[in-house]
Amino acid sequence: MEKPVCVVFADAFAYSSYIQLGGLGEEFSVQKIKPGIAYSSNLHYLLFDGKTPDDVGFFTDYCWKKAEYNNPGKMKNSLDQIDTLNNLYRAFERKLTKKHDNIPFGERAFFECKGKYKFMESGECTVFGKKVVKAYKKTAEASFDEAEEQVTRGEKGIVVVLEILDHVGHEVGSEGTKYINAAKMVIERTKKLFNHFKEKNPDGTCILISDHGMGDVLTGVDVLNPMKRLFGLPGEKYQVYNDSLYLRIWADSNDMLLKIGSYLNKIDCLYQIDESNRQKYGVTKHEFGDLIYVLKNGYYFNPNCFGVSLRGGVAGLHGYMEPLDQVSGILVTEFGSGEMIDAMNVFNTVRDAIGK
Known part of the structure; x- marks a missing residue:
């Protein structure tokens, strides 16, 4: 039987903002993700499936x-x-x-x-080699609500897909009030969801991850x-x-x-x-x-x-490859080292830690 896993994927949650807001708490360790190449369409496949542009057949759009x-x-x-x-x-x-x-x-x-987005594909979804159900609604709050219902139903593999920080980050940058307030909401709802998931699955693994941050234009x-x-x-x-x-x-x-x-x-x-x-x-x-x-x-x-x-x-962009806090993503886990991790290594690191 596969080990239960709950993943919150917050597109464009900047490492700098996560640190500024205090994160999920002492039981979790955050690693800054050294940016990978290209934009979200490529990075989603890299982080969650270990696939490069050569593997998926497109680079940017x-x-x-x-x-x-x-x-x-x-x-x-x-x-x-x-x-x-x-x-x-x-x-x-x-x-x-x-x-x-x-x-x-x-x-x-x-x-x-040729560019496409992993989580917009219909049908079965996998993250880090595990089959999961998606909680992917029009709003972040609705996505979290759906995930809470999935936990209550007894789902053992869940991925919450959030686009709010990407949308707001392009509009105001990662230091704008609107972005910071959205990031606070993501942290609060993630804490609540992870607590619920752990109550139902004491041996389960919870992960908060983003593909990149947001640089000022x-x-x-x-x-x-x-x-x-x-x-x-x-x-x-x-x-x-x-x-x-x-x-x-x-x-x-x-x-x-x-x-x-x-x-x-x-x-x-x-x-x-x-x-x-x-x-x-x-x-x-x-x-x-x-x-x-x-x-x-x-x-x-x-x-x-x-x-x-x-x-x-737009006030913010992503795709920059310099490992600055503002443009780097996050990997927040209960098993991380706390050190920076290259985007190229995230898939194997997480898959090995949670079991294939």
Whole structure:
């Protein structure tokens, strides 16, 4: 019989906020999670299933559509690169559809949106190798209420999925009053749920975890327009895609890659995901980019291909890879060491501790 487990997954619960609020109590140990690569869509599979972007087949949301477009040089440019016209069209499109990209007109055919979210999938759910039932409602309070009912019914494996801190964090940052109040509610309801679960399952394990924190948005960085001036329009000898924090380049020759890489490596706020780190994080496929860069904390790309600017004037972003308290996630358990843990090691560490 599998050991009972209750997991509260609080997307975007920052380590700094958890420490500030005092946490769950002395019986629990908190570990700061050193950020993994990319955004929530990838991090959920990494933390709960041990799967990298190579394993799940996508990195961030959009990938190069390799099956149909192997060579960036196949793309031709006409009205595709008229930024003002493109931006007006995309703004109108976002009002009518769920598409949020800002990929220029004729270029979208070269990219495929493959990103997906683990907990939005229907059917059976597993976390750390264990089958669990989801408590995933429209509000955090409703999700906790559902989990309490599941405990009362005798469920032995539960995962509560909370999005409130991610939504509020983008709006006000991780130090805003609205975010702190939401974090307090998460801690209070988590304590109550864990106490209830332990009453029913004295030998059970309780875990509070987040995938990342939330960094303050401070400075916009434009690389698209300088690249056009230096290397010509995308689609002739190279292609580029950047969202808020990640920049990816494809090129039809090593010479072009060297030229672009030499330019980008001189920008202080950019960090290249080099070959060794691509191997470490499992981001080796060509469709993820010939060159991959991520911005340092506090910066964002403007313009970018996921909206001409930050949609809605967001105050916080995640995806940064520096292990700062504000942008790092949390692993709160009864068996943790209290030391920082790499996101790449969370799955195996927890699975081994609670039993396969």
